[in-house]
Amino acid sequence: MAQIIVTPVVSLADEPVKICVFGLKPTQLVTIQASVTDERGILFHSRAFYRADSSGEVDLERTAASGGDFQGVLPMGLFWSLRSVKPFQRLIKRDVMGSPFRVTLDVYDFLLFKTDPAAQPVASQVTERWFVKPGIERTKIREGRVRGALFLPPGEGPFPGVIDMFGGIGGLVEFRSGLLASHGFASLALPYFGYEDLPRTLTEVDLEYFEEAANLLLKHPKVLGPGIGVIGVSKGAEIALAMATFLKHVKATVFINGFNSMNGTPLHYRDIHIPGIPYYEERILLSDSGAIDTCYVFGDPLSPKYQDCVLPIEKAVGHILFVIGGEDRSCNSKRNAEEAIERLRHHGRNNSQLLFYPGAGHLIEPPASPFVRVTVSPGVLQPLIWGGELVAHSKAQEHSWLEIQRFLRLHLGKPSMSRL
Template sequence: MLRGVSLRAIGLWKPPHRPTLSRAVTITAYPQSGLADERLQIKVLGLSPRQQVSLRAVVVDEQGCLFNSCAHYEADGTGNVDLHRDPSHGGNYTGLLPMGLLWSLSPSVMEKPYKRLEKKDILKSPMIVELLVHRGQVDPKGIPAEVTARLKVERLFAAPGVRRIRLKDGAVRGSLFLPPGEGPFPGVIDMFGDDGGLVEFRSSLLASRGFASLALPYFAFEDLPPGMTEFHLEYFEEAAKFLVRHPMVRGPGVGVIGTGKGADLALSMITFLPQVVAAVSISGCCSNTAARLHYGDLILPGLSYDMSRVGISEGAVFDISVALDDPLDPANSQSLIPVEKAEGHFLFVVGEDDLNWKSSVYAKAAVDRLQEQGKENFTLLSYPGAGHRIDPPCSPFCLAAIDRVLGVPILGGGELQAHCHAQEDSWQKMQDFLRLHLT
């Protein structure tokens, strides 16, 4: 300092440099690696108070198709967003939907619409979901803004230790999934609808929850019939006998889960096959549909579709909700499955907004038939606002999807929040039902 004069006074003094500290934006998810039917706890940390951001989820499926979702959030006074606490203000959904980013995953604008996000190769690799944080409110269909944080999350379809055994046992084809441990375990046959082929993701998740689960294809797979022309219940009987006698399966009986066409096959199995003691019918019909069903000398005709009753809605989506012949018409009585003859237990799972067909009406008809015979061996789960295909939890909602047989998008119905609630609620109740009646 000059004598009598301060450096500050003559402009030569500079304060020491102190770098400004800014928090890094981070996104967290728990569990970062977990089963695909588990909820995620997603948080964003390090934002400015009340900062507006967009969160996106991005998945590339095994065919290289891109799926994404987007929602707008506002940070709290401390600069944090918690999807279990904070509502979305726009994007692909609004309101408090902690799993909305997964529920609303759909094909990106550059992909063909109406494709379903479905895991094919269960054990090779997990499904990778990338979570991204963008500045501001991003148009879900526009060019995303700057990314300030990202995180990759693994969604597993089989718990560690789950084993898959590919079957070629007599006529039976498919995959048997066994839980980790010594067993024995309750046994379940798992079937889907008219897409055909081998669908494994539900069976692998069931095995992860303690069931010996047989993913059973019944057409359009290996040397099975290429299409739905006629079926023989003896094939399904052989599968049930295989499962009953397996050393890792706890008898004396097994259960069956079916969706769509697989659901009416499940009803026929519990009605006619003594090995099947519990059946879960998801979005099914009370009659045999689509193809004749033979069992010895018994024949159940298959209800037909009248394509003249098919409507085409906006976006060239086909509405087949009234195309199926009415199973409650006396003229079609020969196709009705005589469920009142079954000694086992039924669980009917339906969405009241199913626009594939009137599954809630059909389930009620089956329940009425049981009650008329004084039976109480059933539970009916009927979900307002849910559509046709009710999958395990966290599966994306799909209002319409390409039908493998017709090659066109088919309307499934439902509303995102109600449908995904049905998936969460019914999944646990299905497991409880099967454990109760198989142990």
């Protein structure tokens, strides 16, 4: 009798699992399919074809997929390649505390080329993928103007504090903060538009809001001072760089595929005003599927007419880690990072580090997050092309996640393990 074993069967969503199938006929061809339904009821699935060895076993750590959604020896390929049956959807965990993603792994004793509700698997296993480990505390934040959710590891701490931001998706996005807390960080998932009484759309970046959030995090008794970290992707990376520039208690900044200047929206901070480079929508490229490529929409920050839009990051007192995908089709993040690093060096600063991943796209997230090249995005009428290639992007997520944690611990300090 065929049997599929997943080890561990319950894990954090950023942890690898081992998948093995036993009890097959020697050299038998099989399909292994992964499927999960998100909180909206949308089904995501992936499948790969394997040939059992002479003992009737398939071990994804050593058996190459011959076809399906990928080829080769990719132990986590079924998680990397999960895609929705409804086009252009992104798999995001919304309720990180209440439930995990329950991913079903089915084995079929034939080649399954498309979803067939009548098809009966010969073996199945459900694995739970959590975004918080046991003991994580989540507190909804509604203090002053600040909105969000604070995730704290179990124990007394103190823990290094991190503000976690996303981009144009808006709202409150918590899955990365839950994982950061699971690895020992006090993480504040910080929305800045499209949530509760915050502005519905982003028309300006009021840096005093982000300063208030930083002060709120720092004064928490379980947060290890004297500084905090910031991590952001896309527009969140732009804001993170602005925080690093003007807020002296930002000691470590993780910049994931963003801009070194203000784009579209101006920045205000006390008596400082930085205008935004206008968008050039006529530069949008259209794909055959109707998705749009926005890589050329943004103005050149090196242009003399936009010099007052560039962030003066040489003022940053902390360290900056640039995480860049070489196939980012949302923006030219590589050029932005190179210009930022050159500006720092020109001013005699040696406080930056670059992680460059040639085949990665825009949405570099924690490991095992499904690769998405094109998705719909709030406020945009057509799907957006994010870029990247499955294997290179997924490996970039694995490597960068470890480096991000190492960087934050290096510059913020480690939690007081003796008090956990």
